Amino acid sequence: MLGLKLPTDPRWANIAEKNIEEILIDHAYCEQKAASTAISLIVSFPEYQELVTKMTDLAQEEMSHFKMVHELMLSRGIKMGRDRKDYYVVELTSFFPKGGSRTHQLVHRLLYAALIEARSCERFRLLSEELQDENLRKFYRKLMISEANHYTMFLKLAKQYGNEAEVDQKWQDLLEFEAKIMKGLSQHESIHG
DSSP: OOOOSSOOOTHHHHHHHHTHHHHHHHHHHHHHHHHHHHHHHHHHOTTOHHHHHHHHHHHHHHHHHHHHHHHHHHHTTOOOOOOOOOHHHHHHTTSSOSOSOHHHHHHHHHHHHHHHHHHHHHHHHHHHHHOSOHHHHHHHHHHHHHHHHHHHHHHHHHHHHSOHHHHHHHHHHHHHHHHHHHHTOSSSSSSOO
């Protein structure tokens, strides 16, 4: 369903289990960044009414997810700590050339967001299946479903605002590029790393 070209190395779940504090901290920041992305799309493309409506709802949902993760961290005595650079996102967002028409810029940002959500969904699925902690498995199962919905929403919006055949090709090219990025990651205690 997700179309990812390279699945996460199954050993990542073991790394995550042993470093769950780091995973939760990273996850909290990922939720903040997802909310920020939704707000940024509203600010950058206010003329797209449907986009604004969907991103308003998404920003609220992502912040509610942040709150859920933060509360879980507090219950375990985990402090936020400082944000870290997400090398996955930095690398991924270098794929499309800068500039171009506003429509191309919007489509590119929507495709990036779709892929980030797809990879998060896949990682949350692994956590929901592999973690020993039953509460964390349930927690990640619930969030996995949300990420899948976000992924499909972003991809549909990209096809709605761009030429569908062109968007499909860009999506396939981006998936190939993302697979190359993932070859160098999957060994770190972060949601995307």
